[in-house]
Amino acid sequence: MIQKATKRRLLARLMRLFWGRLLEKPAFQGNLNRIVILAQEKLGDAILLTPLIKQLRQANPKLEIHLVAVRAAADFFQHDKNIDVLHRPKSGLMNFIFSVRKFEFDVLFNTKDHPSWTFMMYSILIPARYKIAVFHDYHRGFYHHLLDVPFESHVVRKNCAVLPYLKIPASDEACRPYLPDAPISEEIQQFAESFVGKKVIGINLSAGEPSREWPLEKWSQLLALLPLPTIIFSMPDRFSEKESLEKAHPHVLKTPRTKSLFDAAVLIKKLSLLITPDTSFIHVASCSQTPVVGLYRADVIHHTRFAPYQLPNIQVISKTSLVHDISVVDVQTAAEKMLQVDLRKGFSA
Incomplete structure (x- = not known):
């Protein structure tokens, strides 16, 4: 019986054969007008993604921020006024693909630091000038730039590691998480x-x-x-x-x-x-x-x-x-x- 890790490795190689041909872009160039972020599913992960969103909004108030999220993360971010468009793939996959492909993004950012078949397929299907992810060997060829961040790094720092690539400065304190305004009983x-x-x-x-x-x-x-x-x-x-x-x-x-x-x-x-x-x-x-x-x-x-x-x-x-x-x-x-x-x-x- 094929182990799960072996299946993942074989699938990644197969996907790379057909789609994994992107070349490295060592420096971001041009304007940043529209970004799409692939958010992880859990509530804690959603909170730890807010520092990146806050810094993007503060650096460029006119930036159009799109978020792809499901389950608890989608429910959390539906209250966030920093998000311009929230895409929910689970509400209908074909509708999601059709709606997200209407946009031409300057940047796509995959927040997962491990291979996810779903996130890699989103990365392939969503058009963007620069596709960025945290380094993993299986990510090679699917992204224009891989962020070299130690695996044990705090998730906040891992998410915010994309900011220097986008030429946006940020300190640890500036990357403090926040909660969106939401109804309170x-x-x-x-x-x-x-x-x-x-x-x-x-x-x-x-x-x-x-x-x-x-x-x-x-x-x-x-x-x-x-x-x-x-x-x-x-x-x-x-x-x-x-x-x-x-x-x-x-x-x-x-x-x-x-x-x-x-x-x-x-x-x-x-x-x-x-x-x-x-x-x-x-x-x-x-x-x-x-x-x-x-x-x-x-x-x-x-x-x-x-x-x-x-x-x-x-x-x-x-x-x-x-x-x-x-x-x-x-x-x-x-x-x-x-x-x-x-x-x-x-x-x-």
Whole structure:
């Protein structure tokens, strides 16, 4: 049976035989009037793409920015006023191809640093004077320029690596992520205003997959050691656990259920500290510079490429492939250090 990696390699070679004949263009020339960006699918990836979009818009307010996005990323960017045209391939592939090929782009940028059959086909079908991607050997011949960025680089820096090629300067601070303006529930807005000026911490129970989640009993033990006003975030599948913790610990505030990432972001912005597994919440905190204690698996890719960006933080890294194995004491110690106080003696700013 042919392994997945072997299939990918054979497919890339076959595609290169027919379409992989683009020659290197070492320097961008001419005007940048219209760009199309191929966005990765996950919500965290979408947040980490916003610095590039912001820098493009600030450098050229008249630039026409197109984004190709699906699923969570498409829902996220539908609120972004910096995007001129949002293309959703999943709404109908033929309609997408027809609509996107009506445009002649100056630049196409593939944000993936690994071969994706779908993104490579989009790159072939979408017309652009300059087609750019992050370096991977399988990308050779499909793009006019490959960005040489270390694999472990933070995703923000990897996305923004295209800016120097386009002759657009940008610093790390300038590349801070942002969240588009989106509807916020009135209940969440009122609740957020109720603790303005107070020292409140937040914990996030949910992580999207079991290997990244911390068990309920450890969260409960941690809360017993952190006697500060606390709010709890969770996805619907852990609402019952959220409510049980709210009942068990008097200093935990009963929080309305957030209905979107944007609801959660309003609360995260008000926190003195957020404690969360490796999820998109870490990147939401980067937008508002909310200090973070992040819980990570023993996986260098995630605690380097998806680290908290440009904000005070401590990463608590498991010794195994499971966040479950991080000790309560390690998280408590990190939280106390971030708050610069022994919480058993009370809080001081």
